[in-house]
Amino acid sequence: MNNETLLIAPAPTPDEVAGVIGGADAPTTIMTAEVGVAENLGGAVQILGQGMASIFVVLGIIALFVGVLKKLDNKKKK
């Protein structure tokens, strides 16, 4: 699932779901509401994976650079 799909297919608004109630068909109404949440849930899980990976990569690389600078400082002192 890519980001574009998520943006194109947002969760149905309460009004949209309310409109489906007029179908007098409970399973259809429940499914319409749940499909939106399920799609968003997929996006939320994706953002969790991408987000934490990005943060660890950024901070990990910074930590490595700082470690190298620290070693260079120590060498200079010796």
Next chain:
Amino acid sequence: MDFSFLWENLTAITWQQLVMYVVGAVLIWLAIEKGFEPALLMPMGFGAILVNLPLSGVMDQVQNGIATHGIVQWLFEVGIEASEALPILLFIGIGAMIDFGPLLTNPKLFLCGAAAQAGIFLTIIIAVLLGFDMKDAASIGIIGAADGPTSILVSQVLGSNYIGAIAVAAYSYMALVPVVQPFAIKLVTTKKDRAMRMPYKGGTVSRRTRILFPIIVTIIAGLVAPASVALVGFLMFGNLIRECGVLETMSKTAQNELANLITLLLGITIAASMKAEEFVRVETLLIMGLGLVAFILDSVVGVLFVKVLNIFTPKNKINPMVGAAGISAFPMSSRVIEKLGQEADSQNHLLMHAIAANVSGQIASVVAGGVVLQYFMG
């Protein structure tokens, strides 16, 4: 003579506006009596009353065909809506205030800052399950960044409908860190965990490292998450002013006058998003609840991460509580860890380690804000 104009507005007050006067009064009380983030909660509380007076002159109004422009609405449109200038500029001041020295002497603690951002993303999932759409859920989750300007900026850029509630939640829970974190930490630690000592080696950090650090951070964050450049860049610009050693006056201005002026304006400006019709709704209570969940999850995941890390580095263990300091609520979180450490063992001093994790959280939280924006920008 008709004097009805004297009480016309009084009868125009809605019950939702009355609720907002109470909210405003509570925020002012928390700021003045309890000392909770007074620099922000006081202007926000006063602003909440100001914008909710019927036909308030601080907001744009059209009366009998005559349009008037309101100063608070103008500040919001120019300073936040159009450019996000106020929250971003505040980062110069924050960067100038932070001493990254303790973190630079122990770079391993960078990882604590990264882990403690998990609460943001876990809260996004919970918000989605509660029926919020993705952009609102992401804006709510970012409360877990424990960083008010980042929360305001992300919710504004994503066009969230709940920016006022998000700002109130972010600043309220930052003020409540001394209450929230001990509860969360005790959920996942034993007294033995909390009593774990960590020797502090200290050491000096060279001027070269201190100067290169903000530049390196900006480049790396910019390359991995370009959307974070505004946040990280201004934070690091402030820090470079502090560390370069040749801009002493500017550094002090950024730390004091600039930060105070923007904080003052930001507080009252954000009140523009606290109009009764937008604020008094069930979702506001949900957002307050989710903000609390985000802070608890940040702390719990931070502690658990360190526990796992300790399995792989048995010779150089970290007190698990230091992981919880990885949220960016600086310096409240560090003080909480020091206090809990001393409660478990009166000779246990964790402050410097907690500060290191805490300032790492400051960087990680702005990166998290950028990463969330990046996701929606595709």
